[in-house]
Amino acid sequence: MEYPAGNPNPTHSFHLDENFDPFGLEQLSDYFLPGDGFGLDDTAMETMAASSWSERAHQDANASGISHATECKRRENELRKKKVQRGSRVAFRTKSELEVMDDGYKWRKYGKKSVKNSPNPRNYYRCSVVGCPVKKRVERDRDDFSYVITTYEGVHNHNHNNETTASFSSSSNLCYYYADRASNCSNSSSSS
């Protein structure tokens, strides 16, 4: 399947992990929104994330000392807002010891931030090519530290640097959110 707005990570083929829900529905909706060109509609998104969404809402409600219903309501409102604030974003979840994987582009780090509810810091990178608007965020999965979540934002306006693409090994277990829910997440799919 082709990435409709340009593949931000050209060294890999794409696979959907239907069980992958690193953030909960409210975060999922931040990446894949109806109208983004990914083909996900509201029903698909909600089906994908419903179980963990409810579970996490329950946990957060307990932590905040509010009712589950109130927390669900709050999340639904958040979801609606984020559907408006759409951008060209795509998230990869990769099993890797390395946090920064070679995706064929040259990145410059511009920030590091500890994030709420995660023991691991989030690193911010932007494409080092002058004039290229693409950014990416890299962080460890808060539920499974062996996974790295890489979020790309924007589309490169230049070709990727092919001579640097060889180093990302095929040992990774790459999962990718995509609209094609019939696909499965599969192991070692590097296509470099």
Next chain:
DNA sequence: CGAGTTTGACCAGCGC
């Protein structure tokens, strides 16, 4: 010496 990284400061958005 230039390119890239680190890291504290700053800012904007949001909820209360």
Next chain:
DNA sequence: GCGCTGGTCAAACTCG
């Protein structure tokens, strides 16, 4: 208005 949080800036620093 205030505090919290995520995102960015930029000066200092490191490295090749």
